[in-house]
Amino acid sequence: MAVPLLYAVLSGFKSTDELSRNPVGLPESWVTSNYTQILGSGDFWRLIGNSTLIAVGTTVLIVAVSALSAFSFARFAFRGRETLFTLFTMGLMFPFAVAALPLFLLLRSLDLLDNPLGVILPQAAFGLPMTIIILRGFFRQIPGELEEAATLDGCSSFGFFWRVLLPMARPALGTVSVLAVVTSWNNFFLPLLVFTDSQWWTLPIGVQQFQGQYSAEYAKVFAYLVLAMVPALAFYSVAERQLVGGLTAGATKG
Amino acid sequence: MTSTFLPDKRTGPGAGSPPPVPGRPTGRSRRRALHWLTAAGFQLPALVLFMGLVLLPMLFALYAAFFRWGGFGMPSDYIGGENFTRLFQDDVFLGDLWRCLLLVVLSLAFQLPFALAMAVLLNQRMRGRAVYRMLFFAPYVLSEAITGILFGMIFAPDDGFADQVLGKVGLEGLGGEWFADPSTVMATVFLVMTWKYFGFHMMLYLAGLQAVPRELTEAALIDGASAWQRFRNVTLPLLAPTLRISVFLSVIGSIQLFDLVWVTTAGGPDHHSETMAVTMFQYGFKRYQVGYASAISVVMFGISLVFALAYQRFVLRRDLEGATTTMRGDGK
Numbered sequence A: 001m002a003v004p005l006l007y008a009v010l011s012g013f014k015s016t017d018e019l020s021r022n023p024v025g026l027p028e029s030w031v032t033s034n035y036t037q038i039l040g041s042g043d044f045w046r047l048i049g050n051s052t053l054i055a056v057g058t059t060v061l062i063v064a065v066s067a068l069s070a071f072s073f074a075r076f077a078f079r080g081r082e083t084l085f086t087l088f089t090m091g092l093m094f095p096f097a098v099a100a101l102p103l104f105l106l107l108r109s110l111d112l113l114d115n116p117l118g119v120i121l122p123q124a125a126f127g128l129p130m131t132i133i134i135l136r137g138f139f140r141q142i143p144g145e146l147e148e149a150a151t152l153d154g155c156s157s158f159g160f161f162w163r164v165l166l167p168m169a170r171p172a173l174g175t176v177s178v179l180a181v182v183t184s185w186n187n188f189f190l191p192l193l194v195f196t197d198s199q200w201w202t203l204p205i206g207v208q209q210f211q212g213q214y215s216a217e218y219a220k221v222f223a224y225l226v227l228a229m230v231p232a233l234a235f236y237s238v239a240e241r242q243l244v245g246g247l248t249a250g251a252t253k254g
Numbered sequence B: 001m002t003s004t005f006l007p008d009k010r011t012g013p014g015a016g017s018p019p020p021v022p023g024r025p026t027g028r029s030r031r032r033a034l035h036w037l038t039a040a041g042f043q044l045p046a047l048v049l050f051m052g053l054v055l056l057p058m059l060f061a062l063y064a065a066f067f068r069w070g071g072f073g074m075p076s077d078y079i080g081g082e083n084f085t086r087l088f089q090d091d092v093f094l095g096d097l098w099r100c101l102l103l104v105v106l107s108l109a110f111q112l113p114f115a116l117a118m119a120v121l122l123n124q125r126m127r128g129r130a131v132y133r134m135l136f137f138a139p140y141v142l143s144e145a146i147t148g149i150l151f152g153m154i155f156a157p158d159d160g161f162a163d164q165v166l167g168k169v170g171l172e173g174l175g176g177e178w179f180a181d182p183s184t185v186m187a188t189v190f191l192v193m194t195w196k197y198f199g200f201h202m203m204l205y206l207a208g209l210q211a212v213p214r215e216l217t218e219a220a221l222i223d224g225a226s227a228w229q230r231f232r233n234v235t236l237p238l239l240a241p242t243l244r245i246s247v248f249l250s251v252i253g254s255i256q257l258f259d260l261v262w263v264t265t266a267g268g269p270d271h272h273s274e275t276m277a278v279t280m281f282q283y284g285f286k287r288y289q290v291g292y293a294s295a296i297s298v299v300m301f302g303i304s305l306v307f308a309l310a311y312q313r314f315v316l317r318r319d320l321e322g323a324t325t326t327m328r329g330d331g332k
Helices: A003-012 A016-021 A033-040 A042-075 A081-093 A096-109 A116-141 A144-152 A157-168 A170-186 A189-194 A203-213 A218-251 B006-011 B027-064 B082-087 B091-122 B129-141 B144-154 B161-168 B185-210 B214-222 B227-255 B259-264 B276-286 B290-316
Strands: none
Touching (some): A003 A218, A016 A218, A033 A218, A042 A081, A042 A157, A042 A203, A042 A218, A081 A116, A081 B027, A096 B027, A096 B276, A096 B290, A116 A170, A144 A157, A170 A218, A189 A203, A203 A218, A218 B129, A218 B144, B027 B290, B082 B290, B091 B129, B091 B185, B129 B185, B144 B161, B144 B185, B144 B259, B185 B227, B227 B290, B259 B276, B276 B290
16 A cells, blocks of 8 residues: 555655666665755745645635534524435535536636635535534534523523534534545645636646646656645644544444 | 524424414514524525535536537527437447446445455554554545556556566566556556545444444354354444445445546546546536536436435435535545
8 A cells, every 4th residue: 555655755766767777676876856846946835825725715614604504403493404404415415526517607707717716615615515414413412401501691692602612512623624624635626627827726736737747757746746745644644533533423323 | 302592492393382373473483583593594604605506506507408508608509308318329428337337346346345354454453553544544635636646657658667566577468558558447547546545445444343342242252153253243234334334435436436537547548437527527628518518417416316315215224414424525
């Protein structure tokens, strides 16, 4: 499993010449210029910056909107609640590709192409179902007495949500945030559609373009791939518990 | 149990008091209206986003599928079901269906059992278990684009890692064009898919295995059950809910596969690795046959939906809630 990753890291330290002579072993002399050249270029950092901006924007939006909705699903009885919830769960089965064309046209008519909002808003919309489901399950576990006590103390429903529920739900909010960040960071299709201007490209798009541009210089492309993997892997090693916990929490319940 | 705000406790279903008489405003009905408005207010942002950017585009795709339309202006050239009849005479699309089935079968036959075996193995107390878990799950965190390009280079003909290694150990004959040869391209795509996603399923199973009480397998051991019998008769049944969900996600993922194929082969050589989503993209964004591409979208959605509903009805029954707490590529 690790062989492809190791291979990429080592290859990045070779010259393209050496790579074709000696694909498997350690580099004869460790060439660092592949890595340093990329790290020294503004383009690479701009991609990271764009990806970060979009991931953060998406995450904040998904979590805020989903928390409100999940709160209402978990804590209010209202007419049409189950129907509405079913509608959201159905959303999980909607392949993004199905909506891609009309979404593109919609974004075009809203003048959101080549605009980070053109990626953030749809990503958030497609991320809602899963986030709402996880948060609803969590909000339901918080005892009703707390709510009654808060209400008797004169807390409005939003006050309870804001001052009691959200602080208590921190672990769940962490989990859904990590999921949202990873999904956004890896998204390829949507940024591909929305950003024609390279100024807004995200990391996956940048990697693809780089590979196209330097397809003959294998060692360079490997170095680029490795550097592009670093943020995701670093984030994963920090947030592993939250990520795996979030993925498995619901799946084992059944 | 769902707890609700105080006003509703008295008017909710099952409450002893009769519902307020309609048309005669009472303090209670006003309070109830207020309650409804509050609930709706919390739902509003989510609804606007979801309706506007998920449901509306979906419905529009359904509408556009009945037009000959290049994607400019509004569709006006209504052609009824012509796009759909054309679809089922289109060799590429029929091939997509076939390849989709192939990926589903391969995943269920190889990828998931492999993931299960690794999960059972890693569930033992052993050295470096945490490291293996990290390692196997890591590819899932990498984007499809990066994974795809990495393997595109590993499986490059002649210069690529795979061919060179095979050459070094004297197995040149096994090497070849990988992604470029129609007869091996799907196997190669499947290999990359497995590398990328099997860790995800393994993690699901590991979580499921944690929930299997140790006493049960120990009791079976005392009763003289072999390792296989313990697995077959104790562990597996208890893992069934997790397995059902993993199968569901795997099938839906295969139906909707796009990124990995797009980056590695873009559907080539000569459509031999195209998936429905790739064909849709080709027609919609490269050849400006948006009406026709929409029809592909609709069929793809139809297949997903029919599968999901049937699976939910016959297999998952009521544990849908579990099935849904998992991420899709966003797309996925």
